[in-house]
Amino acid sequence: MSKITKADEDLRKMLSEKRMKSDDDRRVGSEVFDKKTLETLYKLANQGYLQILYGAISTGKEANVFKGVDDDGNFVAVKIYRVTTSDFKKMQDYIQGDPRFKVKTSNKRQVIYTWVNKEFRNLKRACEFGVRVPRPIVAKNNILVMEFIGDAEGNPAPLLKNADVHDAKKVADKLIEYVKILYNKAKLVHGDLSGFNILIKDDEPVIIDISQGVVVDHPIAEELLNRDIGNLSKDFKKLGIHISEDEIKSKIIDF
Ligand SMILES: Nc1ncnc2c1ncn2[C@@H]1O[C@H](COP(=O)(O)OP(=O)(O)O)[C@@H](O)[C@H]1O
Numbered sequence: 178m179s180k181i182t183k184a185d186e187d188l189r190k191m192l193s194e195k196r197m198k199s200d201d202d203r204r205v206g207s208e209v210f211d212k213k214t215l216e217t218l219y220k221l222a223n224q225g226y227l228q229i230l231y232g233a234i235s236t237g238k239e240a241n242v243f244k245g246v247d248d249d250g251n252f253v254a255v256k257i258y259r260v261t262t263s264d265f266k267k268m269q270d271y272i273q274g275d276p277r278f279k280v281k282t283s284n285k286r287q288v289i290y291t292w293v294n295k296e297f298r299n300l301k302r303a304c305e306f307g308v309r310v311p312r313p314i315v316a317k318n319n320i321l322v323m324e325f326i327g328d329a330e331g332n333p334a335p336l337l338k339n340a341d342v343h344d345a346k347k348v349a350d351k352l353i354e355y356v357k358i359l360y361n362k363a364k365l366v367h368g369d370l371s372g373f374n375i376l377i378k379d380d381e382p383v384i385i386d387i388s389q390g391v392v393v394d395h396p397i398a399e400e401l402l403n404r405d406i407g408n409l410s411k412d413f414k415k416l417g418i419h420i421s422e423d424e425i426k427s428k429i430i431d432f
């Protein structure tokens with residue numbers, strides 16, 4: 178069977194009643210998979226990045242995350258940005274001021290594609306410095322394929338805010354260490370760090386959703402860092418770990 182046929186079949190499968198069972202899923206399906214997105218999915222399938230696309234793990238404001246399987250049979254996470262509902266103005270503000278990207282365009286689709294590329298690059302940079310994030314696999318147009326964070330059966334890892342954390346001190350220390358590495362070595366600020374964007378796998382934190390991450394000399398980097406630290410301090414408190422924002426900040430910033 179040729180790859181094209183296989184991809185065709187799989188895509189048809191994933192859009193069929195079988196894969197999109199509930200009304201909710203169907204609505205999300207047709208909303209996410211506009212013609213261009215479908216074409217991108219076909220390309221990724223033909224290149225071996227995707228063999229099967231299962232239902233959504235999450236349906237967010239701007240993107241939906243699906244569980245997929247690549248040609249080698251590994252689970253992958255597939256984040257698909259919606260071109261219609263993305264906050265394109267915010268994206269532009271964050272992209273401007275980041276020397277890695279030059280987008281003068283006001284074309285919504287192009288801005289979203291750059292945003293996805295930014296998430297890919299931020300994940301890659303975090304990985305390179307040893308921060309535990311999903312390993313990015315490929316970014317194409319409005320689709321990001323990355324390592325699936327979950328168990329061998331394909332159950333996604335829980336969010337920190339819902340997880341049963343056994344060693345809270347270890348998790349908090351790890352997170353502070355990661356933010357420190359991100360800031361001092363990778364020269365990045367996450368910008369939306371909280372229990373909503375941290376997964377717990379094997380009692381260890383995995384930081385996700387780093388698309389809005391900015392370089393440390395971006396005009397809003399300091400403000401975002403302070404917000405991240407504030408969120409962490411609150412999340413730690415819920416875990417029974419009391420550490421003030423100032424204390425966290427002094428651990429992160431090397432004076
Ligand atoms: N690599 C991944 N592996 C497993 N689950 C993931 C992965 N990335 C995201 N998710 C799940 O999808 C949800 C939404 O992903 P996220 O990147 O935070 O997008 P959003 O912009 O919608 O917040 C997460 O809360 C998490 O449950």
Ligand SMILES: [Mg+2]
Binds near residue numbers: 373374386
């Ligand atoms: Mg998120």
